[in-house]
Amino acid sequence: MYDNPDGVMIGLEVHVQLNKLKTKVFCGCVTDYHNDPPNSHVCPVCLGLPGSMPVINKKAVEAAIKIGLALNCKVEEHTQFYRKNYYYPDLPKGFQITQYDFPISSGGYVMIEGEDGELRVGITRAHMEEDPGRLVHEGTIDKSKYTLIDYNRSGMALIEIVSDPDMRSPKEARRYLDKLRNIVGYLDVFDGNLEGAMRVDANISIMGGQRAEIKNISSFKGAERALLFEIVRQKNVLRRGGVVVQETRHFDEAREITLSMRTKEEAHDYRYFPEPDLVPLKISGWAPAIKETLPELPDARRMRFVEQYGIKDDHAKALTSELKLAIFYEDVAKKADPKTAAVWVCDVLKGELNYRDLTVEAFKKEHMLSVLELLAGRKITEDGAVDIIRTLLDKGGSPEEIIKEKGLVIVAGDIVETAALEAIVENPQAAADYQAGKVKALNSLVGVVMKKTKGGADARKVREVLIAILSDGFYPPIEREKIEKTIIKIGDVMVEVSKPIANLLKKMGYV
Amino acid sequence: MWASINELKEKIHAGSSEEVVAEYLERIGRSKLNAFISTSGESAISRAKEIDANDIEGPLAGIPVAIKDNISTRCIQTTCASNILKGYVPPYDAHVIERLKKAGAVIIGKTNMDEFAMGTSTETSFYGATKNPWDMERVPGGSSGGSAAAVAGGEAPIALGSDTGGSVRCPASFCGVVGLKPTYGVISRYGLIAYANSLEQIGPFATSVRDVTTLFDVVAGYDPRDSTSVDKEVNYSSSLENNVKGLRIGVPEEYFGEGTDEKVEKAVRDSINTLEELGAKTTTVKMPHTKYALAAYYIIAMSEASSNLARFDGMRYGLRTEDSDWHTTFSQVRASGFGDEVKRRILLGTYALSAGYHDKYYLKALKVRTLIKQDFERAFKDVDVLITPTMPYPAFKLGEKIDDPISLYLADVDTVPINLAGVPSISVPCGFSGGLPIGLQIIGKHFDEATILRAAYTFEENTDFHTKRPEGM
Numbered sequence: 012m013y014d015n016p017d018g019v020m021i022g023l024e025v026h027v028q029l030n031k032l033k034t035k036v037f038c039g040c041v042t043d044y045h046n047d048p049p050n051s052h053v054c055p056v057c058l059g060l061p062g063s064m065p066v067i068n069k070k071a072v073e074a075a076i077k078i079g080l081a082l083n084c085k086v087e088e089h090t091q092f093y094r095k096n097y098y099y100p101d102l103p104k105g106f107q108i109t110q111y112d113f114p115i116s117s118g119g120y121v122m123i124e125g126e127d128g129e130l131r132v133g134i135t136r137a138h139m140e141e142d143p144g145r146l147v148h149e150g151t152i153d154k155s156k157y158t159l160i161d162y163n164r165s166g167m168a169l170i171e172i173v174s175d176p177d178m179r180s181p182k183e184a185r186r187y188l189d190k191l192r193n194i195v196g197y198l199d200v201f202d203g204n205l206e207g208a209m210r211v212d213a214n215i216s217i218m219g220g221q222r223a224e225i226k227n228i229s230s231f232k233g234a235e236r237a238l239l240f241e242i243v244r245q246k247n248v249l250r251r252g253g254v255v256v257q258e259t260r261h262f263d264e265a266r267e268i269t270l271s272m273r274t275k276e277e278a279h280d281y282r283y284f285p286e287p288d289l290v291p292l293k294i295s296g297w298a299p300a301i302k303e304t305l306p307e308l309p310d311a312r313r314m315r316f317v318e319q320y321g322i323k324d325d326h327a328k329a330l331t332s333e334l335k336l337a338i339f340y341e342d343v344a345k346k347a348d349p350k351t352a353a354v355w356v357c358d359v360l361k362g363e364l365n366y367r368d369l370t371v372e373a374f375k376k377e378h379m380l381s382v383l384e385l386l387a388g389r390k391i392t393e394d395g396a397v398d399i400i401r402t403l404l405d406k407g408g409s410p411e412e413i414i415k416e417k418g419l420v421i422v423a424g425d426i427v428e429t430a431a432l433e434a435i436v437e438n439p440q441a442a443a444d445y446q447a448g449k450v451k452a453l454n455s456l457v458g459v460v461m462k463k464t465k466g467g468a469d470a471r472k473v474r475e476v477l478i479a480i481l482s483d484g485f486y487p488p489i490e491r492e493k494i495e496k497t498i499i500k501i502g503d504v505m506v507e508v509s510k511p512i513a514n515l516l517k518k519m520g521y522v
Numbered sequence: 523m524w525a526s527i528n529e530l531k532e533k534i535h536a537g538s539s540e541e542v543v544a545e546y547l548e549r550i551g552r553s554k555l556n557a558f559i560s561t562s563g564e565s566a567i568s569r570a571k572e573i574d575a576n577d578i579e580g581p582l583a584g585i586p587v588a589i590k591d592n593i594s595t596r597c598i599q600t601t602c603a604s605n606i607l608k609g610y611v612p613p614y615d616a617h618v619i620e621r622l623k624k625a626g627a628v629i630i631g632k633t634n635m636d637e638f639a640m641g642t643s644t645e646t647s648f649y650g651a652t653k654n655p656w657d658m659e660r661v662p663g664g665s666s667g668g669s670a671a672a673v674a675g676g677e678a679p680i681a682l683g684s685d686t687g688g689s690v691r692c693p694a695s696f697c698g699v700v701g702l703k704p705t706y707g708v709i710s711r712y713g714l715i716a717y718a719n720s721l722e723q724i725g726p727f728a729t730s731v732r733d734v735t736t737l738f739d740v741v742a743g744y745d746p747r748d749s750t751s752v753d754k755e756v757n758y759s760s761s762l763e764n765n766v767k768g769l770r771i772g773v774p775e776e777y778f779g780e781g782t783d784e785k786v787e788k789a790v791r792d793s794i795n796t797l798e799e800l801g802a803k804t805t806t807v808k809m810p811h812t813k814y815a816l817a818a819y820y821i822i823a824m825s826e827a828s829s830n831l832a833r834f835d836g837m838r839y840g841l842r843t844e845d846s847d848w849h850t851t852f853s854q855v856r857a858s859g860f861g862d863e864v865k866r867r868i869l870l871g872t873y874a875l876s877a878g879y880h881d882k883y884y885l886k887a888l889k890v891r892t893l894i895k896q897d898f899e900r901a902f903k904d905v906d907v908l909i910t911p912t913m914p915y916p917a918f919k920l921g922e923k924i925d926d927p928i929s930l931y932l933a934d935v936d937t938v939p940i941n942l943a944g945v946p947s948i949s950v951p952c953g954f955s956g957g958l959p960i961g962l963q964i965i966g967k968h969f970d971e972a973t974i975l976r977a978a979y980t981f982e983e984n985t986d987f988h989t990k991r992p993e994g995m
Contacts (some may be wrong), residue, residue, distance in 0.1 A: 055614050059833045061607070061715040062594040062616060064748050096829050096875070100848055105832020158848075160837070282875035284884060287719035287826060288711075289749050 013126035015179040017242060018218040022135075022176035023184060023234070025191055026210040028142060029074050029168040029200050036141050036168035037065030037108065045205055049147070049161035057166030059103030064288045067092075071168040072115070074200040075139045076294060076301045078170050079116025081194050081308060082134045086298040090115045092139075092286040097279055100160055101144040109171075111283045114138035115294065121194065122310060123186045126179060132187050133175030142167035145207075164207070176214065176222075181238035184213065188231045189332075193309050197334045204370070213238055217245045221257040225269050228262050237262040241269055312337055320349035326357045336361065339371045339379075347383040355383060355396070363400055378403055381410040390414075427460065431476045434459040439504035445481050446507065453477055481506075523549065523676040524991055527733050530585055530679055539570040539584025543628050546586045550631060550677045554658065557672040559591045559649045561631035562598050569628045580626030581740055581759075587622060588678035590669050591632040592639055593724065594713035595619050602715050603635045603647035606859025607840045616713020617748065618682060618724055618741040625740040633668030633681060637861045638831065639689055639717040641665050642933045645924045646863045653920070654696060655992040656958055660917040663696030665689040666727070670697040673727045675995050680737045681727040686718050687819050688912075688937025690725035691949035695912035695961025698951045698990065700734045700978070701727050705969050706944035707752040709738075710745030716830040718823035719750075721941040730988055731950065731979040735759045738971070756971065763976050764983040767801035771977075772905030776812035777936050783915040789953030789960045790911045793981065797909075800984060802977075807905060809897040811890065812939055818890035819938035820931060821874050821883050828871030834859065866927065891942045898943040902967045907977050910936050912949040912961030936963060946971045950978045951987040959987075 030042055038056035055063035072090075079086050093111035119134035144165040148155035172191065178184045188211065192203050201208055211234045216222040223241060228234045245255045259278070260269040285291075307315070309331045316327040316337075330340045330353065344352045360374060367373075382399055385391045391399070391414065402413045434456050435442045444452035453474065460473045498505050499513050525533070533542055547563050566586070573584045589595060592602045594612040596619070601607040615623070622629065636646040644667025645651040652667040654660040655675035662671040666683025670693030673681050683690040685703035694701025702725045709724045716722070726737035735758050744753045773794060778787050798804055836842045836855030843854040860868070874883040901908060914936060923930045940947045945968055952962035962981070966974035982988050 055612075058838065060594075060612065060614070060839070061600070061602070061610070061833070062592075062612070062713040063614075064712050066747055066749055094829050096832060098832065098835065098852065100835070100837050100852075103833060103838065105835065106829050280877045282829070282872065282877075282880070284825060284829070284875055284880075287750075288716075 020176040021178035021184045022214040023174045024212040025172045027170045035166040036071045044163035052163045075115045079137045082119040084116035084119030086116045088295040089293045091291040092289045093283045096282045109140035110138035123190045132177045135173040137172045140169050181235045185235045220255040224259045236267050322353040326353040329357045336371045430460045430463040439501040443504045534584040538574045543570040555671050556652050557668040558631040566630045583626030586630040587627045588633050588672045588681035590683045592715040603637045605648040606834045610840045617710035617745040636665035639665040654917050663693030667693045673699045685725045686722040688934045691912045694949040696917040698959030702948045705946045707750050709742045710748040710751045712747040718826040762979045766980045769802040770905040771804045772807035772908045774809040777910035785955035786911050793952040793962045807901040811893040814890045815939040818887040821887035824867045824871030825874045828868045895943045908965040910963045912963040916955045916958035948974050948978050
């Protein structure tokens with residue numbers, strides 16, 4: 012049982028940008044502006060030119076309902092848009108169209124891994140609003156002589172997901188954020204990799220005191236850091252006999268501290284009132300059909316993976332963290348051993364992808380299947396398999412080509428292996444010297460093998476084979492624990508090798 | 523110099539649109555009415571030439587039209603009669619402008635108005651007051667005073683205005699022309715620079731009901747860019763009829779209350795008698811919430827305005843003062859860009875929406891609005907149209923009320939309930955008082971423009987008030 016010693020209560024407001032919609036929320040401007048010049052995706056509506064009027068994007072409403080349903084929310088009978096009035100240069104109309112009373116959905120929850128087992132985090136509401144433009148400064152904000160405004164982002168559809176104050180630690184907040192990204196990512200409405208796709212404001216109080224709202228958090232890690240700092244700050248205030256005041260604080264990412272922006276007295280009065288240019292929408296009828304289109308969500312899929320494929324829960328969790336990865340795994344698992352597939356997709360492929368900042372789309376399912384098949388048939392080593400995966404990611408090609416190129420294949424009676432054995436048998440003293448610790452003795456054996464293979468073998472590979480035979484006492488390096496070792500006499504020299512190799516040498520007539 | 527659309531068509535047929543347009547431009551050029559903020563002479567002439575050369579057809583082919591300066595016109599300065607939008611040239615056309623261009627109309631200029639349509643006299647314009655063609659010392663009414671004066675003064679055969687609380691009907695009444703405020707949603711507001719979105723409609727002006735109807739048919743119709751636009755094409759020109767037999771007229775006594783000029787009341791009652799003689803039946807109806815309409819109207823209009831006008835910060839278009847930090851520049855732009863009446867309404871609207879006052883004012887006004895709508899719904903169960911004075915009195919003198927905002931607001935008493943209810947209403951000339959025109963207001967059910975146009979047309983066919991013209995033009 013987690014006793015929450017500081018009485019921490021955290022609630023989060025997360026903005027999800029529906030960047031996978033083709034057009035903005037109230038106009039026809041296309042949303043793929045990320046690689047285009049500033050102010051090139053704008054029109055009278057998203058520039059707020061006098062006389063322009065918003066028209067709701069039906070697809071955005073559908074996406075919002077989808078998100079509401081995925082967060083177990085109730086979709087309201089009808090929904091309405093409001094104006095939130097405040098002045099800021101990135102806000103071209105001097106108000107933001109958002110929702111107030113009658114949001115699209117409310118009263119949901121998500122399950123996360125809490126400090127002491129499963130934790131249910133309530134979702135107060137999930138509503139729609141428009142994104143403002145973006146302020147751009149030359150250099151840093153305090154040194155820049157001017158501010159530039161890029162309205163490409165203006166009018167992008169946002170969903171604001173407001174949680175109940177159910178989280179009791181920064182770690183739980185982080186897990187909630189990961190879970191949220193996970194769930195929303197399944198709905199094919201946003202691309203979490205694009206800049207500004209998810210933005211967080213955090214509310215935190217301790218010991219039943221007033222809450223501070225922290226703004227300007229740009230990453231999940233930042234959220235965790237800001238909250239950690241805020242707990243320490245609020246504890247210090249209390250320890251000094253002070254009172255935590257309700258205020259809005261700004262997170263300074265570089266210094267990892269929060270700074271006061273404005274207190275409750277200075278809080279904005281947004282003067283909400285219904286947007287007269289948008290009529291209320293009756294949406295209760297939309298939900299059932301949209302519910303039909305919801306994919307199997309992460310939690311359900313994770314449980315099914317454990318049950319259906321007998322894989323570890325950790326693997327199932329990691330594999331379902333992204334819809335594409337889950338689909339990739341499942342396609343592979345249907346044609347290969349599901350457990351081995353889980354290990355290779357989860358532990359190896361995902362790591363290599365993360366290291367390269369790539370998504371699973373960068374790797375072909377057929378290649379994963381080939382690698383698993385080659386491993387199962389003991390045609391390649393585990394190291395070889397890793398090598399193939401890395402090479403595929405870095406240079407492309409096919410597993411077969413890479414095996415050929417790198418000589419990764421293990422063939423019984425392989426030339427290199429045979430030559431290595433011959434070299435050992437013909438130079439038992441060198442072999443014994445190496446085993447006795449004279450590392451340099453290996454070089455002469457390598458030289459012999461290279462001569463025998465007329466320079467056709469990969470020297471690195473030759474070393475590997477020789478070391479495997481001489482150090483581990485066996486080759487290939489599989490099922491090591493099952494293989495007994497034996498000492499054989501070659502000429503006058505005693506050499507320790509594995510039984511299979513001893514047998515092989517006998518067959519070859521050397522022993 | 524005053525000509526109907528049909529007369530102009532004949533003139534164009536016999537001569538050219540270019541001649542017609544040039545004649546109007548010449549008249550505007552030497553006018554003392556100050557009905558226009560800007561004229562689009564060059565583009566008008568070249569458009570007229572184009573129409574002549576290509577025999578472009580359309581219900582308004584080659585016909586000059588004047589546009590209130592709060593309707594967005596591509597490549598033509600659109601100022602809302604405000605200093606803050608001086609030099610603003612929109613990159614797009616309002617829906618009504620697109621439709622006018624398609625119908626072959628030639629835009630000859632942008633007409634004067636009260637700044638941001640906030641006024642009843644066209645005196646709050648940054649570009650100076652417009653004068654009433656019937657008496658150069660009097661106001662033309664407002665806020666679409668420029669459009670009404672242009673039509674009454676023979677400077678445009680037809681014009682568009684906008685009506686938030688009477689801004690088409692009031693100047694129509696004061697200038698002795700016909701002005702229609704359609705049902706909310708019938709004409710797209712896309713491109714109309716908003717004063718109070720939930721109340722306003724664009725409306726046509728002309729010297730006759732027929733020409734108002736022709737212009738209305740051209741500009742009305744569905745536009746997906748305005749979510750409040752109704753999916754309904756209109757064609758009333760072909761069904762105008764000189765017939766009010768059996769028409770049930772309701773006369774709400776609340777509209778003949780204290781403050782109504784005796785001559786105005788007499789002219790309106792005489793007009794009702796005329797219609798009765800032509801076969802209409804009259805009953806008295808009760809509209810008990812009328813007395814709350816003005817207060818509710820001004821709270822709602824100002825609240826919406828306070829938000830609508832927030833975008834004018836000098837950052838993207840319009841007036842820009844010397845660059846400083848955001849708050850300074852923004853404050854300077856608004857301080858020097860807006861006139862007093864606009865500032866007053868922004869302040870009052872901001873107050874009405876503020877925490878602690880929102881429920882007391884804004885929300886209460888919305889509730890009153892519902893009651894007023896119900897007044898109309900109840901009345902229209904028993905009658906087809908309601909008839910009232912458009913304005914309680916004829917045009918007042920320039921400067922007479924401008925320093926007394928409350929008295930100016932009170933002038934809208936007979937027009938604002940119509941906007942709160944969203945029903946259509948037309949003002950037609952129905953008499954004179956001391957040489958100044960009086961307007962008759964005919965109000966209809968939602969989307970029943972057909973009936974009020976028929977009643978107005980019949981009245982016009984059987985009277986000659988609309989044929990009178992001001993002298994000295």
